[in-house]
Amino acid sequence: MAALVVAGVNQAIAAEPIKVGAVLSLTGGAAPLGEPEAQTLQMMVDETNKAGGLLGRRVALIQFDDGSDPGKANGFVKRLIEDEKVDMLIGGTTTGATMAMYSLVERAEIPFISLGGARVIVDPVKKWLFKVSHDDRMASERALQDMAGRGYKSIALLADTTGYGQSSRKETLAVAGKYGVSIIADETFNVKDTDVTAQLAKIKNNPAVQALFVSSFGQGPIVVAKGMAQLGMTLPHYEGHGSASQEYLNLTGAASEGVRMPSPAVIVAQVLPDSDPQKALSAEYAKAFEARFKTPPSTFGAYARDAWLLWVNAVTRAGSTDKAKVRDALENTKDFPDTSGIVTMSPQDHLGIDSSGLKMVQIKNGGWTLAK
Incomplete structure (x- = not known):
């Protein structure tokens, strides 16, 4: 090449x-x-x-x-x-x-x-x-803080097998307790997988799970969002900062409606207050x-x-x-x-x-x- x-x-x-x-x-x-x-x-x-x-x-x-x-x-x-x-x-x-x-x-x-x-x-x-x-610890802590504030104390974690996915999983497991959040379902998938409904079905069938946190990037989160829609899952859905792209919106469509994630300011710059140091x-x-x-x-x-x-x-x-x-x-x-x-x-x-x-x-x- x-x-x-x-x-x-x-x-x-x-x-x-x-x-x-x-x-x-x-x-x-x-x-x-x-x-x-x-x-x-x-x-x-x-x-x-x-x-x-x-x-x-x-x-x-x-x-x-x-x-x-x-x-x-x-x-x-x-x-x-x-x-x-x-x-x-x-x-x-x-x-x-x-x-x-x-x-x-x-x-x-x-x-x-x-x-x-x-x-x-x-x-x-x-x-x-x-x-x-x-880093992934910062992103995990920001997401966990939001979950705790919304009353989600028992969550599922779905991480891919890449270096980022496994590092994010490790950091999330390490800091969840700090926010009073328990990981009661812990699933993984290969970032090249085109179907993760088997892992999602396990999470869906656990009535104690209050929210899902996905540790992945690129195509992985897209596959997850589509899988959740296919299974009719309405579980609150969180992503890490590896999904904050226009491509994620384009390829997930309605399947990603309501997804929450931590992100730098760029994608919401226009709605930030003028006092925000990252806005301009x-x-x-x-x-x-x-x-x-x-x-x-x-x-x-x-x-x-x-x-x-x-x-x-x-x-x-x-x-x-x-x-x-x-x-x-x-x-x-x-x-x-x-x-x-x-x-x-x-x-x-x-x-x-x-x-x-x-x-x-x-x-x-x-x-x-x-x-x-």
Whole structure:
């Protein structure tokens, strides 16, 4: 598979380009996440080059599609490091892809910003690896807090077998008791399964279950929503932050009506109060994305936007593309606003945000709204 090189729009910028490598999931089960990430990175490259580049140099994006297969991600990052000699890496649409790539990244000593969701990406801290999205523990806690507030004390957990799904399951089991919630049904499925009605039937037939929490992403939550509709399940349905995409709405239709989930601000930016620190920049990104691609934005594209701007900020502060200097600058990011929160990193924290930027959203009439 050939690499896609996005050269940007201003060819007049002098000097050798700065090379950014990206491995994303443009096909396969994680494509609903990877496609808006790739579109956003293309948009950010063009905006950066149109504004004069970075440190007076054009920026080039070299991008590969891992097909939602972590094994392929490992091979592509090897090519980006050894053949393309990139200065920076963004990607790993999924946790599995991120973790599969990291050993090569660490050996090559290249700054790497992951778009994956699981806590394991940055806990324990890994020297060259950073992350932009809220982690699965934060998402689980936000969902559990909402469940408890609505009186759901006995719930079912349905997790896929990916790195993210199992990490989210682990984190949910670990923190449920903090909110007085008990997991009384615990089911799993393969993210490539096209039918999960067997697992859903078990949950449906347990009269003590008050709500369902799904730990998955991409195609997995779509299959679950359709399975619930097929079985006529009316159980309150929660998703993690891996489902906050337009694709989820498009492919589930009426089956996802009423679903609640934690999400960053982008998909509900227009209805946030003006005082919300994420409103203005989230709305700005959403407007630019929709104008260019003629489709509503997703949180996953916003993660790519945040990763890009964190890197640009680090390079600018470092005054160099030297990999060690950029890594240090990333680690010393302070009070940097993005669509998920206000980022302050440290040697002990390569995420740098808390859960305050997560909103509880609900699907109503086929669209996103703030949950009440």
